[in-house]
Amino acid sequence: MYLLILGLALWAGAHFFKRLAPAVRAKMGASGKALVAALSVLAIVLMVMGYRATDFVVIWEPPAGMRHLNYLLMVVAFYLFGVGAAKGTTAGWLRHPQLSAVIVWAVAHLLVNGDLSAIVLFGGLLVWAIAEVIVLNRTTTWVRPADVSIKGDAKALVIGLIVMSIAIAIHIWLGVNPFGG
Structure with a gap:
């Protein structure tokens, strides 16, 4: 269950990043989009692994x-x-x-x-x-x-x-x- 919850938290955090820290996200430019995309993929992997292992x-x-x-x-x-x-x-x-x-x-x-x-x-x-x-x-x-x-x-x-x-x-x-x- 921990992986599932970690994946959910990572997903939410990655997607809220632009709203929670807009100045930091704006400074990152395209690399910020890449970071959110990578974290989103990792979140999905964690959610699937956590769901299957629970x-x-x-x-x-x-x-x-x-x-x-x-x-x-x-x-x-x-x-x-x-x-x-x-x-x-x-x-x-x-x-x-x-x-x-x-x-x-x-x-x-x-x-x-x-x-x-x-x-x-x-x-x-x-x-x-x-x-x-x-x-x-x-x-x-x-x-x-x-x-x-x-x-x-x-x-x-x-x-x-x-x-x-x-x-x-x-x-x-x-x-x-x-x-x-």
Whole structure:
């Protein structure tokens, strides 16, 4: 559990770095982005290792029907992730599409995973994403994108489905089939 919690803390710290120490981060320039990227990758590795090494402790048993809702929410989450890269109409009204994607993703995972390590992992990332939205809303001004189109929404859906396919493949490679089997 320690690796999992360390990974979560590292993830949150790396992502809050720009907001907590803006002057230091600004001085670092491109090397600051590289540092955040490296720490993010390390955080993911620690979270995966910690999750896999933690004993399976059941807290609650998810209802069977939640699986279908999870699948739907995952499509929504990956679409929202794609919105961050494409300027569709959704980007014109949703300020934080990628953080919204993390929120939907975390909730979807919490609906179908009732063990302690899943609650810590997905609950922790849910809390981080909500906190990040709050901090960003208080520290930055949003300029609503004016140049949006339905083509951007289609592009976001394609990007989302491609990234979702990659995520499914990684899950299967790690020995966790998201479709049960």
